[in-house]
Amino acid sequence: MYPKSIQKLIELFSKFPTVGPRTATRFVFYLIKLNQEKFDELLNSVTALRKAIKICSFCFNPFEALDDKDLCPICEDSSRDKTLLCIIEKEIDLISIEKTKRYKGLYFILGGTISLKKADSKKIRIEELKQRIENSNFQEIIIATNPTTEGEATALFIKRELKPFNIKITRLGRGLPVGGELEYADEDTLTSAFEGRK
Amino acid sequence: MYPKSIQKLIELFSKFPTVGPRTATRFVFYLIKLNQEKFDELLNSVTALRKAIKICSFCFNPFEALDDKDLCPICEDSSRDKTLLCIIEKEIDLISIEKTKRYKGLYFILGGTISLKKADSKKIRIEELKQRIENSNFQEIIIATNPTTEGEATALFIKRELKPFNIKITRLGRGLPVGGELEYADEDTLTSAFEGRK
């Protein structure tokens, strides 16, 4: 029904996270109606992004490289605690944790979770993780995958893989979140909340 | 917190319809992680879209111009009823109506609704609409703006502006939509449903 060039772009936008065909369609019409100046600004910003952004050679955090540095500002920062490593699923989780201003160690971005259908370790950067740990001096490794089914399976998998390193491995505390209610809490969360009381 | 090139693009994506800063952030990370081939495909498709798509000189419908035609396939189609004009707010409404396969006349895309704060006719293509009507031979003009507050105000405004042409002006029938329930219908809709019974 739509012209081919519109159809093609609807398809590509539909692959963006959270976007379905209807929203993708609205994006295309938005682009069509954008004036030339704003369209160019968008196009240039997208191109600039790919040029400016490097992936940190240690933690896989995307960062803006001013010169030919390989490490992101966090990994470069000499005030961060180099004995502490926090393993997270994805880039946005790093931002969430940095916002709390409480964590002062390093990060490692897994790039996903293991698939539940097959212990498919290829989907996550397990080899890179091991190699980082081997070449560092970590005293504690915090597995901060999400407490979802996939995140839990990934945490178990990592724990097993990292056992030979003989480093203290911890997991984020579970319990009631701010604003939560006992009435609606599941039994595991409530059990954790009781066990973690202080 | 984010590098400048990421921040800039979050800002631009946040202007896309339905997109807030959180989704915009996810779009940026999606772009960063896209492999080069897929990134180029997206960039090329966006550039191609702007090149391929023309705006119909009659109805303002975007279309893919194969040669240097000025009219979209609907306006070009000799089998469409040239005495019937349907005025709609935006491009997507045309698609919705075409899907019903019942309407066989022409369209005119207003490009929005009038602002309710000031009868700001500049926001919609009222002059272009009048000019189209003057140069055509319409026997019925269907104002198919949405039955929302803005759409209603726009319909009233258009009706007044088109009065001098002395052409039959109709509006879409109101009533209960498929799947609707009397219990939850507002009084105006229910009144329309009773008046439009058949």
Next chain:
Amino acid sequence: MYPKSIQKLIELFSKFPTVGPRTATRFVFYLIKLNQEKFDELLNSVTALRKAIKICSFCFNPFEALDDKDLCPICEDSSRDKTLLCIIEKEIDLISIEKTKRYKGLYFILGGTISLKKADSKKIRIEELKQRIENSNFQEIIIATNPTTEGEATALFIKRELKPFNIKITRLGRGLPVGGELEYADEDTLTSAFEGRK
């Protein structure tokens, strides 16, 4: 887990429309904690309701009978149009229609819709409906079942059953409801809106 008397009442409240076990539980605790005066007020009101309310012998509308009248105020009202009958699914639909202040005829409450699994006419008051029509002088019968799948099936069933009476039968007009948008309208609704334009 709960005492038996609580469990029993949770069960009974769970049969109330829209109420699940969790809400039912909250109702029970609400009753337990209610002070005696308010508890008695509630109990008396429930008992009074059953005593005060009669079901209209014509239209099945519940009403408060002051003396031993058999007809509800609407059926009694000599100013209502006795040649017009509106068939509705349930009591609340009557209230919705009365609120519009536009309909001046009589009602007949079906008491539900036919089951889609089997044309189970026993669930609705089809025999009572036929008998009412036989003994009245209706000139138009408006089938105002909901435009849902069940409501539509019921309307078709009624139409067939009432055919022998040779009375004009109408259905509520369909179209876009107040506040609706073409973009999100289904094809049937949009087709109806075009056909019902005026």
Next chain:
Amino acid sequence: MYPKSIQKLIELFSKFPTVGPRTATRFVFYLIKLNQEKFDELLNSVTALRKAIKICSFCFNPFEALDDKDLCPICEDSSRDKTLLCIIEKEIDLISIEKTKRYKGLYFILGGTISLKKADSKKIRIEELKQRIENSNFQEIIIATNPTTEGEATALFIKRELKPFNIKITRLGRGLPVGGELEYADEDTLTSAFEGRK
């Protein structure tokens, strides 16, 4: 619009938790249409509830008293740990905690939270709580109010009030709930999750 007896009951049902006027209306029609047997069953169950249920003289938990006991089965149970007290906002929270089968101490139901507008201690059973503690031998008191603004304020208030007793006071652990995601966690929850890691 509705008869008085219906109107009155809509009003009373609207005071039920989670119930608004529309749902209350549906409840009334449900009651009207209930057959006599089922109506009597409901009425008898409600009356029976008030007769059967006593409020535990220690913890304020409602229970079904078979003889003239004053204590609920939990307070009576000699296997429960009498040195541990868990303070909760309301009855349903007790059920949630009991379902985990991990907590083996006693409870005290506050009956609400303090008002945030005025440290209105009258709304909660603070005097009864103090009196219970005075006459018992608790070694730990777990304040298990919800981690909502009201629950937090109530916890702080109770902590202050119980200070003179010189008993260990704990709070439920906070953190990410089962199924939660770092990306959507607020900063306090995430900070707690890091602090409570193990």
